[in-house]
Amino acid sequence: MRDPRTAQPWAAFAAAAPDLAADARLLLRRGGGDEGLLATVRGDGLPRVHPVSVGIVDGRLYVFVLPSAKLTDLEEDGRFALHAHQDPEAPSELLFRGRAVLVEDGFIRAAVATTWPFEVDGTYRLFELRLGHVVIGRRPTADDWPPVHESWSAPTTAGA
Numbered sequence: 001m002r003d004p005r006t007a008q009p010w011a012a013f014a015a016a017a018p019d020l021a022a023d024a025r026l027l028l029r030r031g032g033g034d035e036g037l038l039a040t041v042r043g044d045g046l047p048r049v050h051p052v053s054v055g056i057v058d059g060r061l062y063v064f065v066l067p068s069a070k071l072t073d074l075e076e077d078g079r080f081a082l083h084a085h086q087d088p089e090a091p092s093e094l095l096f097r098g099r100a101v102l103v104e105d106g107f108i109r110a111a112v113a114t115t116w117p118f119e120v121d122g123t124y125r126l127f128e129l130r131l132g133h134v135v136i137g138r139r140p141t142a143d144d145w146p147p148v149h150e151s152w153s154a155p156t157t158a159g160a
Contacts (some may be wrong), residue, residue, distance in 0.1 A: 006154040007098040007130035011059030015092040017152040023114075023136055027084040027094040028054065033117050036094075038063065040073030045079075048073060054082065054129070057112045061096075061131065062103070064116065064124040074100045074127055082129060093147060100127040131138035 013018045014021035028034045050070045054063050065071045074080065078101065084094035103109055103126040113120040132154045137147030 001051040005019055006156050007132040008154045009059055009128065009130060010056050012113060012154070013131050013134060013152060014059070017134070020134065020136060020150055020152055023092075023138075024084075024094055024096075024134060025056065027092060027136065030087050031085045035085060037083045037085070039083070041077050041079050042069070042073055043076060051083075052132060053117055055112065055115055057115050061129040062112050063100070063127050063129055064113075064120050065127060066124055068075075073124055075102065075125075088142060091139045091142055093135075093139070095135045096129065096131055096133070098130045098132040100129055102126070121139045 010021070028036060034054045034056070036052060036054055038050045039047050040050070041047055046068055050068075052063050052065075052070075054061060054064075056121050065074060066093070078099045080096075080098060082096040103112075109126045112126060133151065134153075135149060135151040137149050139145070139147045
């Protein structure tokens, strides 16, 4: 993965690759809501996978997380991968990789919570998922193989 310090907000990705971002948004929503599988990394380097609801609010991709192993992973390491759920009828794939950043601003937290599909209480922590790399593998049907891949990567910073 590229240097995680280059990870960008959703808005930067959408501005640089608007068609890819529009397709990514549709793939996140294909389960009925903005949902996916969040992979985090434990201190010993082994990954964990968790179902989550995500939301794009004011040009930023967010996830609320309850006290759990995934919360600890995000607080201690911050690296993540997010995959959209699969649809067997149209199995295109979506992957985001990047760095999760804890949002401590109460105003932002409250604004994001008003958009959430379920009630968010004080036990939830809010993270912005900043994007370093996005990949879509398009497969119109299960019989189409291999997928046609398109990707976007955050620009590297000078000296990185």
